[in-house]
Amino acid sequence: MLSTAAGTASQDAMSIWEYANPKKFMQTSAWALPWVTGLAVVTLVTGLVWGFFFTPDDYRQGATVKIIYIHVPSAMMAINAWAMMLVTSMIWLVRRHHVSVLAAKAAAPIGVTMTLIALFTGAIWGQPMWGTWWAWDPRLTSFLILFLFYLGYIALWEAVEDPDTAADLTSVLCLVGSVFALLSRYAVLFWNQGLHQGASLSLDAEEHVADTYAWPLWVSMAGFVLLFVTLVLIRTRTEIRARRLRALEARERMA
Amino acid sequence: MVDLGKYAGTVLGAYGVTILLILGLVWLSLRKGAEMRRRLEAQEKRMGRNG
Amino acid sequence: MLALLLRDLRLATRAGGGFGLSLAFFLIVTVLVPFGVGPEGGTLSRIAPGILWVGALLACLLSLDRIFALDREDGSLDLLATAPIPLEGVVAVKALAHWLTTGLPLTLAAPVLGVLLHLPGPGFAWLTLSLAAGTPALSIIGTFGAALTVGLKRGGLLLSLLVLPLYIPTLIFGAEAARRGGEGLATFTPLLMQGGITLGALAILPFAAAAAIRVNLR
Numbered sequence: 001m002l003s004t005a006a007g008t009a010s011q012d013a014m015s016i017w018e019y020a021n022p023k024k025f026m027q028t029s030a031w032a033l034p035w036v037t038g039l040a041v042v043t044l045v046t047g048l049v050w051g052f053f054f055t056p057d058d059y060r061q062g063a064t065v066k067i068i069y070i071h072v073p074s075a076m077m078a079i080n081a082w083a084m085m086l087v088t089s090m091i092w093l094v095r096r097h098h099v100s101v102l103a104a105k106a107a108a109p110i111g112v113t114m115t116l117i118a119l120f121t122g123a124i125w126g127q128p129m130w131g132t133w134w135a136w137d138p139r140l141t142s143f144l145i146l147f148l149f150y151l152g153y154i155a156l157w158e159a160v161e162d163p164d165t166a167a168d169l170t171s172v173l174c175l176v177g178s179v180f181a182l183l184s185r186y187a188v189l190f191w192n193q194g195l196h197q198g199a200s201l202s203l204d205a206e207e208h209v210a211d212t213y214a215w216p217l218w219v220s221m222a223g224f225v226l227l228f229v230t231l232v233l234i235r236t237r238t239e240i241r242a243r244r245l246r247a248l249e250a251r252e253r254m255a
Numbered sequence: 256m257v258d259l260g261k262y263a264g265t266v267l268g269a270y271g272v273t274i275l276l277i278l279g280l281v282w283l284s285l286r287k288g289a290e291m292r293r294r295l296e297a298q299e300k301r302m303g304r305n306g
Numbered sequence: 307m308l309a310l311l312l313r314d315l316r317l318a319t320r321a322g323g324g325f326g327l328s329l330a331f332f333l334i335v336t337v338l339v340p341f342g343v344g345p346e347g348g349t350l351s352r353i354a355p356g357i358l359w360v361g362a363l364l365a366c367l368l369s370l371d372r373i374f375a376l377d378r379e380d381g382s383l384d385l386l387a388t389a390p391i392p393l394e395g396v397v398a399v400k401a402l403a404h405w406l407t408t409g410l411p412l413t414l415a416a417p418v419l420g421v422l423l424h425l426p427g428p429g430f431a432w433l434t435l436s437l438a439a440g441t442p443a444l445s446i447i448g449t450f451g452a453a454l455t456v457g458l459k460r461g462g463l464l465l466s467l468l469v470l471p472l473y474i475p476t477l478i479f480g481a482e483a484a485r486r487g488g489e490g491l492a493t494f495t496p497l498l499m500q501g502g503i504t505l506g507a508l509a510i511l512p513f514a515a516a517a518a519i520r521v522n523l524r
Contacts, residue, residue, distance in 0.1 A: 241295045
């Protein structure tokens, strides 16, 4: 009994890491990609169409409340993309799986785009609501800082020529960056309270979102997650191919 | 068409920017993916023939 | 390790070593600000702590790429990596040398430049104190950035892009402490937070920087 249980456990543990094999990853992702893509398109279109056409205006914010269906999911993905990069970077540093770090590299531009969407939609929303495009609200400021961290990470990938060196350096930067991004988040909260006491420019919409708004919002969030997964799969496949191409070219030169 | 009232520009602008950015990202990802696929296939074919 | 520290200090202070450049830069930035915002004393004294903090931070940034670049060029970095002292120790000593030749002079110069910007009376002590507590963090964070980019030919610009976001928490708490001090408010919390950041950075970043150097020398 015991030995069988241990056997299954070790098999289960093996199975996760099987996908870290580039070939296995290419096979599995080739199979999964059409499904994930289809699902992403369906949920995204459903969520956004539902939110845009079939929700009532808010009594206070009017039609601008519809921006929530892109603003909140993109903001969520901006943070989650970085979290995913942190996890995959650590997997690379510990277990040296190339797919893992290539997935982190693939996720960074998506994270940047999500951060930009969150910032832009926030600015556009803020204009009529707060009377200004930009306020140094803690949350806005944190996203701007997150954007800077993404830029640094991508720039380091671009600058280092050797792929394994680049992978190591960017992973270390991702780890250290995460700590400092978190510190900045708290520093910014402290700083803003220090500057304008009692300022209550809060973007926290979830707290007072009624069910009519919540359901399409959930669907949109699922859509953004699936969009992210789709794009990560596509981009990771590209990175794996690029890596293989490099290896083949190097072998050709040697021969 | 849904009536957006006085905030039509705001809402449409936000959705427009989002759709543009996402489409741009998708387009870039697909283009780079296709290009890499083509180059890798060409390389594999050449090396298969030579060696 | 002491020998390494003395060597680094000698290298930095001899002609062309860059010592004094940061100070001159700090002075110039401080002089330029009134030209930008106008000579009105009230405005200047209100923004003085922040300007001096940002100026010190930028001046600190200037000399970062020198930390490892020279050693990398003449090959002594490879020797240091294989030396009997751990690479983490080397990194810490390098950061200390950078602080002694950059952070400390900047801290001492800040009150003098504060006069130019009409820094409020009580602010002088707090500005100096917050810089003294914060500049070590700037040095060690910068050393980490320099370690990441040591293998690159033109890493200077990238170094700034990598390091400046990491400087944000230090800047926020430092400038906040100086500002509150100038207005006669309680400065305990920001100073405490800043001390925490400095100590935490000193505890963690030598390891990250040493790891980055090992990768770069591979």
